[in-house]
Structure formats: C-alpha cells, structure tokens
Amino acid sequence: MATTTRKPILISGAGLSSLLLAQSLLRASIPFQIFERDASVSFRAQGYRLRLSSEGLDAIESVLSPSDFQKFWDTCGKTSGAGGGFTTLDALTGSPPPAETSSDDKPKAPPMSLTSRDGKTIGISRGDMRRLFMSGCEPFINWSHRVTSYELTPSGVRAVFADGSKSIEGEMLVGGEGIYSGVAKQVSGGRIKTYDTGARGIHGQAPSTAFQGLGEGVWQVRDTSRSQGHVFIITNVRSGDMDNPDVQFGWTMGSHPGVIKAPNDDYSMIGAPAASIAQELTANWHARLRPLFEQMNVSEAAFWKITCSTPTGVPQWTNEPRVTVIGDAAHSMTPAGGIGANTAVRDSALLGRLLGEKGGYEGGVTEAYEREMRGYASEAVRASYGFAKRQFGISIDENSKTV
DSSP states (O other), X not given: OOOOSSOOEEEEOOSHHHHHHHHHHHHTTOOEEEEOSSSSTTSSOOOSEEEEOHHHHHHHHHHSOHHHHHXXXXXXXXXXXXXXXOEEEEXXXXXXXXXXXXXXXXXXXXXXXXOOBTTBEEEEEHHHHHHHHHTTTGGGEESSOOEEEEEEETTEEEEEETTSOBOOOBSEXXXXXXXXXXXXXXXXXXXXXXXXXXXXXXXXXXXGGGGTTTOSEEEEEEEOOOTTOOEEEEEEEOTTOTTOTTOEEEEEEEESTTTSOOGGGOTTOBSHHHHHHHHHHTTTSOTTTTHHHHTOOGGGOEEXXXXXXXXXXXOOOOOBTTEEEOXXXXXXXXXXXXXXXXXXXXXXXXXXHHHHHHTSOOTTHHHHHHHHHHHHHHHHXXXXXXXXXXXXXXXXXXXXXXX
C-alpha cells in the first residue's frame, strides 16, 4: 500500500464483504484498518458452499486484478444441472416427485435458474472465498477486536470496542460485522432489524464418494412425510471429485420452524449434537441418500439459525456521511436461492468503486452508496424472503422476534 497522510478507512468485521471491500481499497492505495472479533481466521467454522450468481461474479471480477480473479475462478467449482436449477428428489423414494401444480391446476413455474456462467452453476466454499479475499490484507487486520459502536470526531470517526477502548481516528467507518452489528443498529437508529424466522438448519459434510448415488448436479431433497413440518437438504455435487475419498462435499439441511431443535436451545453447538439430529431425521430416507449422513464428518456438523431482514426491503435512515454498512449488517437474508452472499459482494464492489473514484473518503460517498444499494438489496431481500416462505414455511412481520 502506498504511503499516504490520509487517515484510514475503518472496517468492522473480516467477513467476505469486508475483505472484498479491502481489496478495492488495496488496489486504489487507500489506507484501511480491519477490526475482527475472532482471534484468527481459523477461529470458527466457515460455513457452507456458496453459489455465485452472474451479478456476484461480475462484482468480484470488477474488484480483483485479472490474475487474482483467474485464481478465484480456478478455485470455483462448475456444476452442470438439469435445466439450470435444482433437481428435486423425494427423500423416501429417492426419485423425483410427481409434477406439482398451482391452485389453478396449471404447472408451477420452473425453479429459479442457478447458472451464472458457461451454463454452469458456480460455487465456492466460504473458507476458500475468505482466504482468497484476505490475500494481501493480512497486515491490516486487527484480530480479537470486537466493534460494538462508534463515536464521531470533529474530523473523522473512531470505532469503540467491547472493552471500552477505541480505535485510531479514521476518515470513515464501514460496518461489515454481520447480523449482530452494533454499527448498523447505531447508524440506522435501530431501523435495521434482523428477524428470527424460527426455522433452523444443520450444515454437514461427507466424503465425495458418499454422493455417488446422486451424481453431478444441484440437488434438493425433500421429506414431506412429517406432520410437524418438512425437512429438506440442498447439495451441489461437482464433477471430477466423486471418486476421491479425500475430497468432501457439503450439504445444508433446513426445516420448518420447530422441527430441528438444538439441545438446550444452544445453536452454537457443533459436532456430535448436530450430526446425531441430522442422522435421526434422515434414518428412513432412501438408500441412495443415506450415505450423505451415515458417512458424514461428525466434527464438521453445525446448527444454524435462519434469519431475515425486514421482508419489505432495506429501510430508510438518516445518512451519516462518515458511517455506513455492508453485507449482512445492512441486509440479512435467508439461504434460499443463495442470494445473500451475492448481494454482499455487490455492496463491496459498489462502495469500493465510489471510494476509489474519489481517492478515499469524500462527503456524499456513503449517501450515494446507500441510495444505490437500497434499490438492489431491497429487491434481493424480498426475493429471499419469498423463496423461504414457500420453502421453509416461515412468516415474519414487523412484530416478529428479532435477534
């Protein structure tokens, strides 16, 4: 990074959106400092494989150098699938269910397209994505620094940490620390809300050989036999790795509210408690599917809560010129359709471009960013909620419980 007398851009959180923003600043020689609550990059599990949309890929490509994007692209998996969407299977029969119809007996609309480039579904693990985005930013990451709020100064802003200490003065602060963001709550005056949908899920992994009964494709497996609610999994089976037992594929399980319950309601638990519940729920599934759970890597199993921002979209708040938010801090989404991560990287690319054009902070940058972000992100939140309402059986409004 070039020597400069400008104060740094402060970034709260070292997740995907924060790190991609940092890549923009790095390329533009704009100083920055990242503050992350975790003690290291390996402090906690990195989550499920992410599907990248055309918009998400375009945003990432616009930020990274040609050589770095090529490295990113080479790391991504490219999966062929029937019709560009999910192939749905009945969990008990292992076969596609009868064609569904709408209430007027007309065939339902085809599922959303999952392809983004070259007619393929493009995916990458969250851990790989984070590692690639972090490259070159390591000297500017301050680990074990949890940002809880901020204070404005006559010529900048300081981040306030959980222990009461404060950061150096920065030109602006970007909150990218996820759904529990204190920066988002403060800057929006509490208008940014994240709702607990009540639905829960489990992430799991198994050797790629366990997926041979499925074969290449993007698969959605549904179990509608339970009176208390549906259970389903989604997995992306890539070509080329199914005969290599050293490679693991992931799956994510979701359910209607009340079906998946962590012991003592502790959804931070990982390993055996989550694995045993997943195995119990799938014990009567078809033999084609059971290896995904019988052979699972127990230590990698983890619970997760399904949350969502205000279903009508990103709310309005009075702009604070020196503070703004990106990613889940601005708009939490359900996992339906894999929309959340793609919207987050669009935030990073947009804000990074606006700052790059000005050579750093300038009055009006956050207002311009929020105006454009609010448009595409609100559309994404509405789509994410709509998919999840049909898939998870959730329903939330302004009176629902927040996290």
